Amino acid sequence: MTFWLLLTVNSITFGGLLFLLAAGFSLIFGLMRIPNLTHGSLFMLGAYFGATFAGGYLSMTFNFWVAVLIATVLVAAFGTVIERFLLRQLPGQQMAQVLVTLGISFIVADFCLMVWGGDPVRVDTPPSLTGFLRYGPLVFPHYRLAVIAIAVAAALGLWLLLDRTRLGAMIRAGVDDPDMARVVGIRVSQLFTIVFALGAGLAAFAGIIGAPILSVYPGLDQDMLPLALVVVILGGSGSLLGSFVGSIVIGFIYNFGQALLPELSYFVLFLPMLVVLLVRPQGLFGRFVP
């Protein structure tokens, strides 16, 4: 019983992290129709930046949350540069987009290896959240519960942004019908930059928030990118609700699969995605077939 409950909490925590990662991926994919293969790299870059600022950079140690903020802003700025100067030049050219995003991910991966080396970097849990919540025989680390709360808060914030603001309405219009959105006077290209920066920032945020749990290591980018992809295909691209449901489902499958069927865990992970693709190609909550 304890085993199952712990596994459940871990699954929800991991699902929350996946949501932060996949929400941006889904928006970028939904709005810009770009397979952003740098998304895993942005996650890893955020994690490394966060680890650096939280763990004593230039002999000053920032508060964990300040480090989170710095890392998020830095990576969002990096995302803006990628969008403005590279992807902007390649509208509708899938192969060029694939080539350039993969090229950037090679560069980022090697940059991280150069700066932070090959050994995993450990990030300490923020001191205020190191405790445990005891409930009978069960022990839940505060930090994991906090990650769930943060993910839910982020989901609510994103939902308010997309559903209740003028900017959100414009983004939704862009996802549904970019040509029509342009005709009615929405500057879709400006939305592209905003959404890409937002997605990059969210990925970096997920990276540093997840760092105390996952730790940071070379290859983290290649571990996370397929997961984000699975979530988006499962939930449907451009749909916030889809990303949320997809993340939780994948969080459960990932953790339970690793615990119960270690030999076939990856097979189990990708199987539901295939079923969805075959039965409902636009994903569970998707608005269009990619």
Place this chain on the structure above:
Amino acid sequence: MSGMGARVIALAVGFVALVTLPYWMPGIYYINVSSQILFSSIFALGLNVLAGYGGLVSLGHAGLFGIAAYATGYMLQHGFGHPVAILTALVSGLASMALYAVLSLRATGIGFIMITLALGEIIWGLAYRWISITGGDNGINLHGRPQPFGIAINTANSFYYTTLVVFLVAFAAVAVFVRSPLGAALMGTRDQSRRMTALGYHVWAIRFWACMLSGLLTAVSGVLFVYYTQFISPQALDLTASAEVLLMVISGGAGTLLGPIVGAALVIVVKSVVSGFLERWNMLLGAIFVAIVILMPEGLVPGTARLWRLAWRKAGGRAARESEPKAVSKAEAKP
């Protein structure tokens, strides 16, 4: 000089250079690098059939490559002979490709990329975790290479020539395919799939058979790879491997015959030669890809051809202008 003449001469020079390669390469190491370039070229040629001529960009081809390599290793490990192992590898590669095609041809564009990526990851996951079959991270070791027609191919030179023969056959096969009615139909489905349907072509079937050719070349390349390295591990079929072969195709020039070969040479040279004296070769490779997209979005081979024509036109001045329309129309007629 017309475009056609230049092309024939270039191909002839390339052929002679390949055949005499062991005699002018500075050492065994470089002959081995050349073998790697050749079997990677077969892999890239296979992907190019789909990505370049069919417009179906696959990011899961390393999975197929890996299945052929693992099948060879597994059969040899269980005491079967080389012919049985190679046959099993080709058949299982083709069967997996058929499965890929049935699943992923439901979509085109980004959807196709995503589904193939997922399929490739599934195969990688199986190779990595299904330890009782694949040996997990430790992989499978091979012992010995086959002896086609009684000729041992244990030395660098003999393996190079074996690979060269297979490569030339594969290259000829793709060249014939591209000029065949099926190849033309495939390009038609890439450019105007609705119109092709309206004309009565079975778009799905055309794409399926293109997949099968692509799968066969990929499996052949996988077999050559595993005999070359004598070892197969999950690393050979991860996402980076799929990305690398796709990058070979796109950087060289998707939808051209020579592009994938140039791309394969570029990637392999950076990976195995430049990496010897430049620690940050991965960064260099990434930077090269970004630079190609910015400077020559159509790929190295078509991009260079474009610059060449431009330079030719400028240098030739009025004399060249008379023969120019002919050359241009020929170049455009040839895809």
